[in-house]
Amino acid sequence: MYAVAAPPIGVPADDVVIRPARLSDIEAIVALHREAFADTFGAAFGPRDRERGAQALATGWRRQGPAALRGMLVAEYAGQLIGTTSLRTRDMIGDGGGFAEAAFFETLGVWGALRSLFALSLLDHQIERGEGFIADVAVAPEWRRRGIARALLQRAEDDARARSLTYLGLYVRESNHGARALYERLGFQAMYIRRSLFARLFFGQDGWIYMRKDLA
Numbered sequence: 434m435y436a437v438a439a440p441p442i443g444v445p446a447d448d449v450v451i452r453p454a455r456l457s458d459i460e461a462i463v464a465l466h467r468e469a470f471a472d473t474f475g476a477a478f479g480p481r482d483r484e485r486g487a488q489a490l491a492t493g494w495r496r497q498g499p500a501a502l503r504g505m506l507v508a509e510y511a512g513q514l515i516g517t518t519s520l521r522t523r524d525m526i527g528d529g530g531g532f533a534e535a536a537f538f539e540t541l542g543v544w545g546a547l548r549s550l551f552a553l554s555l556l557d558h559q560i561e562r563g564e565g566f567i568a569d570v571a572v573a574p575e576w577r578r579r580g581i582a583r584a585l586l587q588r589a590e591d592d593a594r595a596r597s598l599t600y601l602g603l604y605v606r607e608s609n610h611g612a613r614a615l616y617e618r619l620g621f622q623a624m625y626i627r628r629s630l631f632a633r634l635f636f637g638q639d640g641w642i643y644m645r646k647d648l649a
């Protein structure tokens with residue numbers, strides 16, 4: 434059902450598994466995100482603290498336990514994590530328990546933590562009732578353009594329907610033409626662009642486009 438379109442030669446499409454994330458995936462997830470979201474990590478933690486920021490994130494998730502990974506799906510091939518996405522809902526708000534924040538202060542110091550938490554808060558989204566908010570869409574570079582993101586998003590959409598959510602929403606950077614093409618191909622439509630002075634200072638010149646797909 435979630436078979437990938439063009440697996441590498443010798444890899445049967447069915448061998449790529451889409452499943453909920455587990456605590457034992459945390460290191461691999463953070464490694465994938467550090468690479469796939471290098472610009473966001475760099476902006477949030479500063480170029481010199483990117484590595485420590487990634488470790489702080491992993492520590493916070495580990496301490497929080499399974500709730501940290503609620504709604505996250507991974508794509509796995511032969512025991513290797515090759516992609517992620519998350520489907521977040523309104524009832525997951527406030528799940529954090531302060532673990533990530535505490536890990537940030539321990540690892541990055543007061544100013545580093547405040548800077549990172551402020552930068553990350555600029556990407557916050559108030560999830561509405563009925564909305565399935567999609568985040569963490571990332572595929573390992575050597576696996577791109579093989580249908581992995583499509584399969585992950587299809588599974589997230591199926592999960593959203595099963596939870597009686599009425600639409601999916603997500604943010605994508607204006608300059609991320611590959612991801613925008615992916616979402617448009619899957620039926621998402623651009624609704625508005627979010628720009629802020631601080632976001633521009635931290636994350637570069639462009640804004641974030643909110644895209645939505647109705648699940649009629």
Ligand SMILES: CC(C)(COP(=O)(O)OP(=O)(O)OC[C@H]1O[C@@H](n2cnc3c(N)ncnc32)[C@H](O)[C@@H]1OP(=O)(O)O)[C@@H](O)C(=O)NCCC(=O)NCCS
Binds near residue numbers: 583610612
């Ligand atoms: C964006 C990303 C998740 C796409 O993952 P992927 O597994 O390569 O995507 P898929 O193979 O499922 O693509 C499905 C369709 O989306 C479109 N698409 C995906 N990536 C594209 C790109 N770079 N350029 C143009 N179209 C693209 C194509 O129509 C593609 O179908 P096709 O290959 O048959 O033409 C991946 O490039 C990535 O991890 N990028 C870095 C992280 C990122 O930007 N995430 C999005 C944050 S909002």
